[in-house]
Amino acid sequence: MLIVKKFGGTSVGDSDRIRNVARRCAEEYQKGNDVVVVLSAMGKTTDLLLDQAREINPKASKRELDMLMTTGEQTSVALMAMALHAMNIPAISLNAFQVSMQTTSNYGNARLKKIDTERILHELHDRKIVLVTGFQGINKFGDYTTLGRGGSDTTAVALAAVLHADACEIYTDVDGVYTADPRIVKNARKLEEITYDEMLDLATCGAGVLHNRSVEMAKKYGVTLVVRSSLNDSEGTQVKEEVSVERMLISGVALDKKAARISVMGLKDEPGIAFKLFNTLAKNNINVDIILQSIGRDNTKDISFTVDEDEADDAIALLENNKSRITLQSVTCKKDVAKVSIVGAGMMSNPGVAAKMFEALYNVGVNINMISTSEIRITVLVDQKDGEKAMNAIHEAFGLAE
Ligand code: ASP
Ligand code: MG
Numbered sequence: 001m002l003i004v005k006k007f008g009g010t011s012v013g014d015s016d017r018i019r020n021v022a023r024r025c026a027e028e029y030q031k032g033n034d035v036v037v038v039l040s041a042m043g044k045t046t047d048l049l050l051d052q053a054r055e056i057n058p059k060a061s062k063r064e065l066d067m068l069m070t071t072g073e074q075t076s077v078a079l080m081a082m083a084l085h086a087m088n089i090p091a092i093s094l095n096a097f098q099v100s101m102q103t104t105s106n107y108g109n110a111r112l113k114k115i116d117t118e119r120i121l122h123e124l125h126d127r128k129i130v131l132v133t134g135f136q137g138i139n140k141f142g143d144y145t146t147l148g149r150g151g152s153d154t155t156a157v158a159l160a161a162v163l164h165a166d167a168c169e170i171y172t173d174v175d176g177v178y179t180a181d182p183r184i185v186k187n188a189r190k191l192e193e194i195t196y197d198e199m200l201d202l203a204t205c206g207a208g209v210l211h212n213r214s215v216e217m218a219k220k221y222g223v224t225l226v227v228r229s230s231l232n233d234s235e236g237t238q239v240k241e242e243v244s245v246e247r248m249l250i251s252g253v254a255l256d257k258k259a260a261r262i263s264v265m266g267l268k269d270e271p272g273i274a275f276k277l278f279n280t281l282a283k284n285n286i287n288v289d290i291i292l293q294s295i296g297r298d299n300t301k302d303i304s305f306t307v308d309e310d311e312a313d314d315a316i317a318l319l320e321n322n323k324s325r326i327t328l329q330s331v332t333c334k335k336d337v338a339k340v341s342i343v344g345a346g347m348m349s350n351p352g353v354a355a356k357m358f359e360a361l362y363n364v365g366v367n368i369n370m371i372s373t374s375e376i377r378i379t380v381l382v383d384q385k386d387g388e389k390a391m392n393a394i395h396e397a398f399g400l401a402e
Contacts, residue, residue: 001166002124003028006038006134006156010173011230012076013043021171021230022083025129029089034124036163038134038156039080041072046149062107063143066136070096070144073133073152080131091129094119096136096144101155103137103145109285110137110145111213112154115162132159153214161221168223170210171230176237177202177209179400180253184388187401191251192235193243198251198343201377205341206256215239249353250344250398255391257338257384259289260312261369263304264319266329269296276326277303277319284318286311289339290372290381300329304370306381309335337369338387341379342394354378360397366390 005028007021021037029035040046049068053060077093084091099119103110123130134152137145147154153170160168177199178188194202196219203212209227218225218239228236267273274293281288286307294302307315312333319331347353357378361368366389370381382390395401 002034002036002163004036004038004156004160004163004165004168005171006152006169007040007171007230008152008173009040009043009045011171012039012080015079017230018042018076018079018083022080022087022089024171024230025080026084026087026089029129035129036120036124036159036165037077037080037129037131038152038159039073039076039131040134040152041069042076042079045072045075066107066144066146069146070133070136073135077131077133084129084131089129090127091131092123093131093133094123095133096138099132101137101158103139103147105139105141105145106285107139107143107145109148110139112137112147112158115158117162120159120163147213148211150208150211151213153211154217157214157217157221157223157225160223161217165223167226168218169226169228169236170214171228172209173229173231174209175229175232175234176227177207177239177252179251180391180395181207181255184255185253185392185395188395189400189402191237193238193240194251195243195345196239196241197376198345199239201341201343201374202252202254205254205339205343205377205379206258207252207254210239248344248398248400249346249350250342250400251346252343253391253395253398253400254341254343255338255387256341257387258309259306259337259339259381260309261304261306261334261337261381262312262315262319263302263332263334264326264328265302265331266300266327267303268327269299269301273301273327274303277328280318280322280326281307281315284314286315286318290370290379292370306337306339306370336384337381338384338390339379339381340387340390340394341377342398343377345376347378348375356397357394360393361390363397364389364393366393 081093100116134155180188225239
């Protein structure tokens with residue numbers, strides 16, 4: 001069997017934990033399996049590197065930021081190789097150049113395009129554990145790129161797909177995927193299984209457990225994922241196409257505190273304005289989420305939308321610079337907002353799910369700013385201070401607790 005295992009930052013946070021992971025990988029190897037291990041940077045390394053960069057130059061170029069961040073993962077794989085060698089287990093670390101993991105050219109948020117398997121297969125054939133840097137790639141200019149924060153999950157799934165692995169295990173510091181973040185909702189329950197679509201929506205809506213692109217890729221290539229803890233032997237959660245357990249109305253509640261609401265006022269009420277507005281943002285790689293347009297009056301209209309908090313300043317600057325072309329009069333931004341989402345394939349065939357969610361919010365006095373829905377998801381924008389309260393109330397109302 002060929003197994004891809006991915007360990008997140010906390011799982012390799014210090015020397016003891018690195019040895020713990022090495023032991024787990026060695027056990028797998030000693031069963032006779034081929035083992036490919038993808039690692040994240042140790043602990044908070046990536047954050048610290050970014051802080052350091054900001055201190056030196058708040059406008060550091062994205063190329064140099066990627067150059068810097070990729071050192072984190074490189075440290076992890078090298079140390080892991082050393083830990084395995086100390087246990088007399090053959091192992092080799094490889095970075096994105098050595099494997100050759102090609103991505104699109106955009107620094108900071110690149111997408112994987114092509115992974116060469118030759119070197120990895122060669123090392124596996126030599127009976128080595130192969131340790132691969134997560135999160136990084138190389139572009140057509142021969143530079144390092146990164147896949148966006150949390151991107152090591154995507155590296156692991158991509159490797160599992162191209163290597164036709166028999167299993168892809170994502171190890172983290174929680175026991176699996178929960179009905180809500182157990183740090184916020186005390187009686188959240190671990191799910192045995194969840195579908196790709198549900199997991200994708202949860203991941204996109206702020207459940208930090210998996211990088212959303214990794215789920216997209218797992219669905220595309222039919223890679224069954226297992227999310228489990230690196231600190232115990234608990235079973236974890238399977239992420240796959242179909243689940244066998246009887247489904248609940250909804251599978252989980254997610255909270256995203258890193259949202260910002262931008263309101264654009266005084267737009268001309270005529271065709272093509274929304275296109276100009278959102279095209280300007282899209283061309284600059286700014287992702288827009290919930291969109292709300294007011295009813296026009298006096299030939300003008302207002303449009304509000306949400307973006308990632310980190311992208312809010314860029315978005316505002318961009319809109320200010322294109323004021324007359326987009327025909328806007330003013331722009332405002334509110335950063336202390338949060339998105340609360342419920343996700344579940346069960347809501348497709350059940351009316352009243354939205355009403356139940358809104359009732360739960362009403363009961364705890366939480367006001368809704370904006371609403372958006374899809375077939376299997378309902379998202380509301382609330383004040384940031386209300387986010388956790390809202391999450392708990394909704395979790396309770398849908399009976400998701402243990
Ligand atoms: N080290 C990177 C991050 O912190 C990638 C990852 O952990 O998946 O975002
Ligand atoms: Mg992660």
